[in-house]
Amino acid sequence: MAAKPDATVGLLIAAAALALVAGMLAADTLIKTDGTVYTGRIIKEDSQWVIMEIHRDDGKVTLPIPRRLVRAIERGPTTKPTTAMAPTPTTRTVIPSVGAGPGYYPLPIQGHLGVDALVGKTFHGNRVKRCLGRGGMAVVYEAENVHTGRPVALKMMSHRFIHNLEAQSRFARETEICRSLRHPNICQLYSCFTAFGTNFMVMEFCPGENLDQLIRRRGPLPQQKIRKILAQLARGLAYAHGRGVCHRDVKPSNLIVDQDGTVKVTDFGLAKSIWSSELTLSGQLVGTPHYMSPERLSGKPVDHRGDVFAFGCIAYEMLTGRRLFAPGDPMAILAQQARWTLPVPERIRPNLDKDLYRVLQRSLALD
Numbered sequence: 001m002a003a004k005p006d007a008t009v010g011l012l013i014a015a016a017a018l019a020l021v022a023g024m025l026a027a028d029t030l031i032k033t034d035g036t037v038y039t040g041r042i043i044k045e046d047s048q049w050v051i052m053e054i055h056r057d058d059g060k061v062t063l064p065i066p067r068r069l070v071r072a073i074e075r076g077p078t079t080k081p082t083t084a085m086a087p088t089p090t091t092r093t094v095i096p097s098v099g100a101g102p103g104y105y106p107l108p109i110q111g112h113l114g115v116d117a118l119v120g121k122t123f124h125g126n127r128v129k130r131c132l133g134r135g136g137m138a139v140v141y142e143a144e145n146v147h148t149g150r151p152v153a154l155k156m157m158s159h160r161f162i163h164n165l166e167a168q169s170r171f172a173r174e175t176e177i178c179r180s181l182r183h184p185n186i187c188q189l190y191s192c193f194t195a196f197g198t199n200f201m202v203m204e205f206c207p208g209e210n211l212d213q214l215i216r217r218r219g220p221l222p223q224q225k226i227r228k229i230l231a232q233l234a235r236g237l238a239y240a241h242g243r244g245v246c247h248r249d250v251k252p253s254n255l256i257v258d259q260d261g262t263v264k265v266t267d268f269g270l271a272k273s274i275w276s277s278e279l280t281l282s283g284q285l286v287g288t289p290h291y292m293s294p295e296r297l298s299g300k301p302v303d304h305r306g307d308v309f310a311f312g313c314i315a316y317e318m319l320t321g322r323r324l325f326a327p328g329d330p331m332a333i334l335a336q337q338a339r340w341t342l343p344v345p346e347r348i349r350p351n352l353d354k355d356l357y358r359v360l361q362r363s364l365a366l367d
Helices: 007-022 067-074 165-179 211-218 223-242 304-320 330-339 354-363
Strands: 029-033 036-045 048-055 059-064 093-096 126-134 138-145 151-157 189-195 198-204 255-257 263-265
Touching: 126 151, 151 165, 165 189, 165 198, 211 255, 211 304, 223 255, 223 263, 223 304, 223 354, 304 354
Parallel strands: none
Antiparallel strands: 029 036, 029 093, 036 048, 048 059, 126 138, 138 151, 151 198, 189 198, 255 263
């Protein structure tokens, strides 16, 4: 049943159009008014700009944007956006969603461009301190449990997926998998809840920088440090594999290294149990191609050996300071792999220790 246009829809139309003119680059935004949840997104359909207003209970309605605002939109963003262009609601809480996609534009947030409205809020016993990062399907916040003072990480599913059953199934599967894993080298799930029309996971807060940041900052790492990182990563993955779980997105940015050198494997969003069916959004290849095995890039079923191949790619990157395969689309990387053979130790790194070279030989075997 379609929702009836009301004052909130009018606010969404005006706010979305003004946000476009202001040149904001984010995704759709959720507005919560008197307990009713709305999400608005502005898109172009059949050469016409429209606002899609989604009502949590009554369905959704698509409305055209007034012609005078269309002209402003099609003139493009201003070079100096100002907060004055964004309306400042006094009775509404405006909460940003995550992950801008092609053809999607933002709504203003609390009258301030680029301000995350969840920061500083307290809900479900957690006070949000800052946004840690945004991905294609989720956003992660640093928060604090107001009862215990324990730091936690809140992972929120993007509002643009709240009506996508496949995305919801993936998020639920990640929750189920994380709940089953308890290991010192795997980021722990504490609990989960629903708020603001979407799903949250309360997870262990892992301070430090991710391995990708560490490599970009320092270049090739000392061999002894590489051994310590690989040993912890191997223990975490072996434990997950022993529980029937394949991570399927092992990469440096999903590994947190704290000041003491402890490694935590994070983000099981693409993880798969060996007993479950495959879930891929819209039939697409999901993950990071640079760390995928040839079987995965070819679309074939994979098991824990895909994680082992990624393990080898990470080892090579820590030793050399660069990715094993040059940037490119999946087919280009697959072509590189078909031509690739492991160089002799001297070509990888001067004075490369034999044990680390054997790690590369065993994990990167393309047979």
